[in-house]
Amino acid sequence: xxxxxxxxxxxxxxxxxxxxxxxxxxxxxxxxxxxxxxxxxxxxxxxxxxxxxxxxxxxxxxxxxxxxxxxxxxxxxxxxxxxxxxxxxxxxxxxxxxxxxxxxxxxxxxxxxxxxxxxxxxxxxxxxxxxxxxxxxxxxxxxxxxxxxxxxxxxxxxxxxxxxxxxxxxxxxxxxxxxxxxxxxxxxxxxxxxxxxxxxxxxxxxxxxxxxxxxxxxxxxxxxxxxxxxxxxxxxxxxxxxxxxxxxxxxxxxxxxxxxxxxxxxxxxxxxxxxxxxxxxxxxxxxxxxxx
Numbered sequence: 342x343x344x345x346x347x348x349x350x351x352x353x354x355x356x357x358x359x360x361x362x363x364x365x366x367x368x369x370x371x372x373x374x375x376x377x378x379x380x381x382x383x384x385x386x387x388x389x390x391x392x393x394x395x396x397x398x399x400x401x402x403x404x405x406x407x408x409x410x411x412x413x414x415x416x417x418x419x420x421x422x423x424x425x426x427x428x429x430x431x432x433x434x435x436x437x438x439x440x441x442x443x444x445x446x447x448x449x450x451x452x453x454x455x456x457x458x459x460x461x462x463x464x465x466x467x468x469x470x471x472x473x474x475x476x477x478x479x480x481x482x483x484x485x486x487x488x489x490x491x492x493x494x495x496x497x498x499x500x501x502x503x504x505x506x507x508x509x510x511x512x513x514x515x516x517x518x519x520x521x522x523x524x525x526x527x528x529x530x531x532x533x534x535x536x537x538x539x540x541x542x543x544x545x546x547x548x549x550x551x552x553x554x555x556x557x558x559x560x561x562x563x564x565x566x567x568x569x570x571x572x573x574x575x576x577x578x579x580x581x582x583x584x585x586x587x588x589x590x591x592x593x594x595x596x597x598x599x600x601x602x603x604x605x606x607x608x609x610x611x612x613x614x615x616x617x618x619x620x621x622x623x624x625x626x627x628x629x630x631x632x633x
Contacts, residue, residue, distance in 0.1 A: 388443035410512035412439025456481035457511040505529035531625035537586040573625040577612030
């Protein structure tokens with residue numbers, strides 16, 4: 342009887358514990374807010390996370406903006422890193438804009454494949470991943486240009502035109518592509534572990550003989566090359582192929598960049614695709630804001 346009683350008691354306590362966890366109020370990061378924006382261009386809704394300096398409400402200062410992809414997974418860490426660096430006056434205070442989807446983890450991966458991978462221009466429905474709803478980076482870039490960035494500039498005290506970008510993996514691929522084809526979006530780039538393997542067709546001996554080329558003689562939005570930008574690109578030596586493709590791209594693109602573009606590329610020892618974040622974001626933010 343005592344044994345049965347203990348089992349019943351344990352079950353009741355477990356049930357109460359589960360209920361208590363379910364009823365807890367979610368943690369809210371200080372100096373943050375969220376809102377949703379419905380995009381006519383993409384045909385979807387985005388969940389936007391904002392973090393601003395601690396004294397934002399007490400001043401009339403304007404701030405650079407850091408746009409962050411994959412904000413489901415990295416926004417809290419980025420806010421903390423940016424605050425620490427700014428407190429030690431290693432970077433300016435920033436407004437962070439995290440772009441998320443507010444959906445399941447599985448759906449998050451599908452949507453980032455849609456938004457962060459470019460298509461093949463001559464065959465826009467063809468995607469190396471084999472899904473017709475992937476490879477829509479052009480629409481995502483247009484969403485940033487025509488919908489999100491104007492909304493942020495209208496609602497917050499931004500420094501017009503001073504926009505940084507952070508992206509990892511597919512987000513890094515989007516950063517490389519934006520640097521070369523969507524040059525009006527950002528002037529500072531922190532690019533970690535770019536998934537350049539996805540764009541094998543960009544390397545000159547592609548499976549498909551046309552499309553975007555990562556090493557073009559001239560690649561920029563409307564024929565306008567990137568100017569006055571700072572670019573940080575890093576991978577880990579323990580990332581199969583990613584580090585090698587980054588080195589190849591950096592070596593080839595460096596002489597093609599305008600002299601006003603400052604680029605630093607690194608391969609970190611003992612870092613993997615998942616551990617690159619800590620060192621990469623610290624060094625990257627410090628480099629791209631070094632002129633401040």
